[in-house]
Amino acid sequence: MKEVTLKIPDKKLGFFMELINQLGFEVIDEVEIPEEHKDIVRNRILTAKPEDAVTWEEAREKLVFEEKA
Numbered sequence: 021m022k023e024v025t026l027k028i029p030d031k032k033l034g035f036f037m038e039l040i041n042q043l044g045f046e047v048i049d050e051v052e053i054p055e056e057h058k059d060i061v062r063n064r065i066l067t068a069k070p071e072d073a074v075t076w077e078e079a080r081e082k083l084v085f086e087e088k089a
Contacts, residue, residue: 028036040047 026036037047
């Protein structure tokens, strides 16, 4: 059996998925996360300090958005 990876435009994904389902193809929707990235997250969890946490509201106030040209 062969595997195929496709890039589908967001606006056509619904149509494409319906077609795939109608044809009876198997869909595997998984994202592979590199072990290096997992190690970074594990390290951040181990070294996180509760006193450094902020609420979503506080974090949102600190975000700066740039205008699109």
